[in-house]
Amino acid sequence: MLDLLAGFVSQLRRSGIDISLTESLDAARAIEHMDLGDRESFKYALAATLVKDHSHSGAFDTVFDIYFASSAYDPAGDIAGELSELDADQGTQAGSASLGQDSGMNAGQGGNGQSLSPEELIEMIYKALLMDDQEWQRQLTRLAVTAFAGIEKGRPVGGVYYVFRTLRNLNLEALTERLVDARINSKKGEVSGLQAKLISDDVKAKIDAFKKEIESEVRRRLVADRGPEAMAKTLRKPLPEDIDFMHANREELASLKRAIQPLSRKLAVKLARKRRHKKRGPLDFRKTVRHSLSYGGVPAELKFKSPRASKPEIVVLADISGSVASFARFTLQMVHTLGTQFSKVRSFVFVDGVDEVTSLIDGSDDIGEAIYRVNTEADVVWVDGHSDYGHVFETFWEKWGKEITPKTSVIVLGDARNNYHASGAWALGEISRKARHLYWLDPETRSYWDTGDSIIGEYAVHCAGVFECRNLRQLEKFVEQLA
Amino acid sequence: MSDVFASPKDVSRGLEGQSYLSNESIASVVYLAAKLGKPVLVEGPAGTGKTELAKAVASMAGARLIRLQCYEGLDESKALYEWNYKKQLLRIQAQNIAEAEGAEVTWKDIEDDIFSEEFLLERPLLQAIRSEDQVVLLIDEVDRVEIETEALLLEILSEYQVSIPELGTVTASQVPMVFLTSNNMRELSEALKRRCLFLYVDYPELEREKEIIKAKVEGVTDELADQVGRIVRTLRELDLKKHPSVSETLDWARALVLTGIATIDPETAKATLNLLLKYKSDIEKASKELTLSA
Numbered sequence: 001m002l003d004l005l006a007g008f009v010s011q012l013r014r015s016g017i018d019i020s021l022t023e024s025l026d027a028a029r030a031i032e033h034m035d036l037g038d039r040e041s042f043k044y045a046l047a048a049t050l051v052k053d054h055s056h057s058g059a060f061d062t063v064f065d066i067y068f069a070s071s072a073y074d075p076a077g078d079i080a081g082e083l084s085e086l087d088a089d090q091g092t093q094a095g096s097a098s099l100g101q102d103s104g105m106n107a108g109q110g111g112n113g114q115s116l117s118p119e120e121l122i123e124m125i126y127k128a129l130l131m132d133d134q135e136w137q138r139q140l141t142r143l144a145v146t147a148f149a150g151i152e153k154g155r156p157v158g159g160v161y162y163v164f165r166t167l168r169n170l171n172l173e174a175l176t177e178r179l180v181d182a183r184i185n186s187k188k189g190e191v192s193g194l195q196a197k198l199i200s201d202d203v204k205a206k207i208d209a210f211k212k213e214i215e216s217e218v219r220r221r222l223v224a225d226r227g228p229e230a231m232a233k234t235l236r237k238p239l240p241e242d243i244d245f246m247h248a249n250r251e252e253l254a255s256l257k258r259a260i261q262p263l264s265r266k267l268a269v270k271l272a273r274k275r276r277h278k279k280r281g282p283l284d285f286r287k288t289v290r291h292s293l294s295y296g297g298v299p300a301e302l303k304f305k306s307p308r309a310s311k312p313e314i315v316v317l318a319d320i321s322g323s324v325a326s327f328a329r330f331t332l333q334m335v336h337t338l339g340t341q342f343s344k345v346r347s348f349v350f351v352d353g354v355d356e357v358t359s360l361i362d363g364s365d366d367i368g369e370a371i372y373r374v375n376t377e378a379d380v381v382w383v384d385g386h387s388d389y390g391h392v393f394e395t396f397w398e399k400w401g402k403e404i405t406p407k408t409s410v411i412v413l414g415d416a417r418n419n420y421h422a423s424g425a426w427a428l429g430e431i432s433r434k435a436r437h438l439y440w441l442d443p444e445t446r447s448y449w450d451t452g453d454s455i456i457g458e459y460a461v462h463c464a465g466v467f468e469c470r471n472l473r474q475l476e477k478f479v480e481q482l483a
Numbered sequence: 484m485s486d487v488f489a490s491p492k493d494v495s496r497g498l499e500g501q502s503y504l505s506n507e508s509i510a511s512v513v514y515l516a517a518k519l520g521k522p523v524l525v526e527g528p529a530g531t532g533k534t535e536l537a538k539a540v541a542s543m544a545g546a547r548l549i550r551l552q553c554y555e556g557l558d559e560s561k562a563l564y565e566w567n568y569k570k571q572l573l574r575i576q577a578q579n580i581a582e583a584e585g586a587e588v589t590w591k592d593i594e595d596d597i598f599s600e601e602f603l604l605e606r607p608l609l610q611a612i613r614s615e616d617q618v619v620l621l622i623d624e625v626d627r628v629e630i631e632t633e634a635l636l637l638e639i640l641s642e643y644q645v646s647i648p649e650l651g652t653v654t655a656s657q658v659p660m661v662f663l664t665s666n667n668m669r670e671l672s673e674a675l676k677r678r679c680l681f682l683y684v685d686y687p688e689l690e691r692e693k694e695i696i697k698a699k700v701e702g703v704t705d706e707l708a709d710q711v712g713r714i715v716r717t718l719r720e721l722d723l724k725k726h727p728s729v730s731e732t733l734d735w736a737r738a739l740v741l742t743g744i745a746t747i748d749p750e751t752a753k754a755t756l757n758l759l760l761k762y763k764s765d766i767e768k769a770s771k772e773l774t775l776s777a
Binding site for chain 2: 018020022023026029030033034035040041044045047048049051052053054057192193194196197198201202205262265266269270273
């Protein structure tokens with residue numbers, strides 16, 4: 001058991017969760033008190049002692065599922081057995097509910113499950129979901145994974161691939177619609193918009209639970225095939241602060257969105273405190289002399305001026321073309337949440353034309369909507385909607401160049417992929433000469449810089465700093481040193 | 484005390500007796516805290532009953548609840564102990580009078596005297612340590628104190644003792660149960676987190692919320708509780724500035740019961756939405772999503 005725990009802990013550490021020695025000792029002591037037969041309470045014991053940050057719980061759940069699978073899947077166990085079990089089960093279903101018209105067909109075929117067509121399987125899932133029968137659903141999940149995932153032994157693909165394949169074949173969107181319709185039709189009389197919304201949310205929650213079930217089923221099978229060590233490596237989910245902006249999938253983007261709000265808030269508190277506790281300012285001569293009077297003219301107590309909080313003025317210039325849009329979004333959001341920490345924040349967005357969006361973002365108290373408006377209302381396309389940094393810098397310099405002062409810090413966000421247009425680096429040079437600092441944040445991995453049409457090197461000579469900024473951790477670090 | 488904490492199930496039942504409906508994770512962590520003698524750090528959105536949990540555990544174990552409310556600028560003299568210097572001054576003055584009448588007292592006597600128990604003002608943390616009977620210590624909103632002040636808690640949380648330079652070390656006669664709550668306003672220090680068990684209290688699932696509504700709101704029907712629970716779940720799915728908390732849900736349910744509403748139709752929902760949501764933009768968004776305006 002202890003060996004298993006040690007392996008589990010080291011796997012958690014590898015996915016980025018810091019676990020100290022005392023914490024793993026606590027975990028070992030905690031599980032002594034728990035009923036090991038009860039998987040859930042065992043899990044809570046480990047979670048309480050090992051994971052001290054809620055945003056890490058997703059990573060923890062994944063590793064836990066890999067190491068302590070709920071029921072060891074037996075790959076040698078024949079599918080036919082599963083099926084006949086299912087048929088028997090469904091027989092009782094048919095007995096209890098009058099829904100089972102066509103299930104008699106399956107019962108007739110006995111254990112020969114291979115002849116169950118995909119359509120029939122989907123039909124059964126639909127019914128299981130409609131009747132909200134947990135046990136039946138679980139069995140159907142196993143069946144669906146067998147039928148649709150097409151897992152090949154020893155093939156080194158990630159579990160995501162199999163999950164995707166299963167889900168695509170099941171066509172859950174259509175299933176959702178059917179379920180919603182069925183539920184609405186079963187209600188007598190008029191159905192108000194409110195009720196319809198509640199029903200569809202209810203169905204969505206069920207479908208999500210079903211999806212999770214499929215994911216863990218796939219995981220279980222892969223673990224049985226390859227062993228926990230290898231699986232943990234492929235299935236490990238990155239922590240929200242480590243998610244790559246440019247390659248985040250929808251689920252990861254959602255978790256980023258959830259993470260950025262508290263993160264910016266914490267950062268704002270931290271910066272405000274730092275400012276307050278900043279080292280004392282220069283010697284206040286007048287005050288010192290006045291206080292020396294009470295010591296008979298000896299300046300025993302030195303007085304200092306309180307430091308003047310110098311809040312920088314920020315101009316953000318963000319590329320919002322497709323490839324780097326989500327990166328720009330998160331950076332704009334973070335900078336604007338920290339608005340109080342800067343004396344002024346102005347935001348510009350560009351693709352091949354450039355437009356100011358400060359009022360769009362400040363005028364709305366919902367950042368998500370503001371970003372949406374930025375995408376639809378800002379006039380950022382000049383010719384063809386492909387990034388043209390050169391033209392953007394020239395336009396920016398012409399139109400807003402005179403508003404840049406020695407107090408302004410200019411931050412450019414983008415991957416510097418210029419689609420082989422003229423670089424316009426001279427304009428950036430002018431901006432840099434006038435501004436206090438010019439920083440460039442590039443969401444691409446450093447090794448991709450200056451490859452293909454990326455000309456970051458040409459711009460870099462004008463910048464006070466060029467930073468790789470691929471995830472929240474790096475973004476947070478940059479913003480912190482900026483203020 | 485141990486009988487109430489015999490197993491996670493017993494804890495869960497005990498909490499239910501205090502009309503606090505827990506779930507498995509809460510019950511397991513409270514059980515572990517009692518078994519291992521470790522403090523519990525409770526985190527989660529506002530209004531999910533974090534403080535309530537400590538109160539329920541206290542009354543279930545028949546222990547006294549000692550509460551330390553944290554705020555920015557909290558220091559040793561407010562959290563741990565303070566010397567009652569006014570009384571000390573009086574004592575010294577009394578001494579002077581006695582001396583004038585011819586009594587012989589050395590400085591040592593006075594020093595020993597004025598730094599004794601009699602002149603010590605106990606603050607919540609010391610109180611919890613020195614208490615003879617069972618106590619539950621609740622350190623509320625620990626994320627509000629500065630990171631430097633957090634260090635003050637460390638000795639108490641790991642060793643259950645307090646060092647007072649003039650008196651020596653005071654060690655707890657019984658290990659108190661400690662709950663720290665945090666709204667996640669800032670990152671707590673690693674040292675503090677390491678010493679605690681971590682419990683995240685999220686918004687309850689639909690079934691549990693329904694049970695909570697039924698337990699806490701008098702005269703609510705099954706159907707109404709179900710509807711309230713479902714609407715609140717839908718609202719929490721939306722991207723709002725502030726999601727409705729459990730206490731706001733209960734307020735809403737109470738208001739509906741008081742006004743004699745048995746089922747929620749779009750009009751009532753629209754009229755009473757401001758009990759659940761506190762921002763204008765949130766209310767607008769929610770009525771659009773719930774298609775109340777149509």
